[in-house]
Amino acid sequence: MTPSEKNIVRSLVAVAWADGQLASGESSVIEGLLTGFDASEAEEKEILEYARTPRTLEKDLPLDELTREDRELLLANAGLLTQADGEQSLEEVDVLVKLVELLGFSDEEAHEILAGADDGALQLSSRSLKPD
Numbered sequence: 440m441t442p443s444e445k446n447i448v449r450s451l452v453a454v455a456w457a458d459g460q461l462a463s464g465e466s467s468v469i470e471g472l473l474t475g476f477d478a479s480e481a482e483e484k485e486i487l488e489y490a491r492t493p494r495t496l497e498k499d500l501p502l503d504e505l506t507r508e509d510r511e512l513l514l515a516n517a518g519l520l521t522q523a524d525g526e527q528s529l530e531e532v533d534v535l536v537k538l539v540e541l542l543g544f545s546d547e548e549a550h551e552i553l554a555g556a557d558d559g560a561l562q563l564s565s566r567s568l569k570p571d
Contacts, residue, residue: 444476446501447513448486453494454517457534461490464523472516496537510542514549515556 448469455465469490473483505513517538521531539549 440473440476440478440482442504443506443509444478445482445486446504447509447516448472448476448478449489449494450496450500450505450513451516451520452486452490453496453499454520454531454534454538455490456494457521458528458530459493462523464525465520466490468516468520468523496534496541500538500541502541505542510544511552514538514542514544514552518553518556 451469451472452461455461455469469486470483473486478486514535517535521527521535535553539546544552
């Protein structure tokens with residue numbers, strides 16, 4: 440797992456805590472990202488331990504360490520994460536708005552990134568439902 444990937448996952452933990460709780464669907468998304476980023480057993484343990492404590496964007500977002508590409512990946516995954524438990528709360532919408540602001544994206548850029556993430560999720564879901 441690269442330092443950038445670790446920063447993205449840690450940042451997503453803060454997004455997941457936006458509504459004051461880490462729901463099981465959100466936890467599953469984080470665990471899936473750890474698998475996708477090929478985290479070692481030690482890295483996975485470290486991140487899951489980190490996720491047990493409530494986090495905030497203001498305190499836990501490593502802005503200085505995120506490249507433009509990291510920021511786009513973070514926002515796209517944050518959009519999906521806020522919907523992981525089946526509904527997007529007002530707190531989660533607020534945290535996305537705050538995240539867009541902190542990451543320095545315009546409203547147009549953010550909309551494009553989030554729409555692309557939604558499209559990708561739909562395409563992935565439909566592909567996984569097709570029989571072999």
